[in-house]
Amino acid sequence: MTEAQASAGAGTPLRRFVDRHLALLGALFLVVIAILRVYFVAGFDMPTALSVLAIVDRTQLLTSSVLTGMVLVVPLIFIQPAFRKWVLAGNRDGAPFSAQMRTALLWIPLSGIVLSTFTVPLLIGWLVGWIVYLVIHRWASKRAVKAGLAPPAKNAPLFDQNTNNWIAASALGFLAFSVLLQPWLAREAVSLRGGEQVVGSVVGTQGEMTLLLAAGRRGAQWVATEGIESRELCRDRPEWYAATLLALLPRDGIACRPILEADAERRGS
Incomplete structure (x- = not known):
């Protein structure tokens, strides 16, 4: 029996099931995340979400989910001592x-990609978590010295396995929620015939109609494709909870925030 087979045969039935079907579960998790992203962007409206799923570019949606998930998971892998030792062996x-x-x-490209695509709350979370780890490790070392014991090793776990599992589950939940907050479609200012401007995302076309997801509104809007006179990318920074470090840099485009504010005033009056 090989080491891999022995490892697969050990543990609880749930652990063995996960080990044997990890690739299938990963693909299923990716599809679920993609569907939840559509549901979130659609304003939690089921008919709108179904309309989006009917015409959305699924390859684009899945690729975006994979890349976003990789960016969020890579830092979680980097904090593992064995992986960090393997990467930094050079x-x-x-x-x-x-x-x-x-x-x-590996180290230089991955570090640049991860740091540049961190969302603001995720970056704050990693920094706070690392500081808390250092503080707890230092406190445990001082406590051990006062008790006449050897201080914990540099890579020694600070908590028991059950606590580590809860921390890992909470971190994965936070990462999954962060993926939902990041849209896979660019925000645009769409000028329609008649002088109306709509700020939102162009999902796709079906026949002679185009589906728009307007920002700041619930639901979707079907417009005639031939009635779209122009499309311009928004240069406004996204909301802080979905903004990445790259999104904070200056970029070309139209200022969409004044259009949204004028639309809100018009609908409120």
């Missing part, structure tokens, strides 16, 4: 050339 004195190349090809 920085050790006397490391072989293969290890140095692996570190250079």
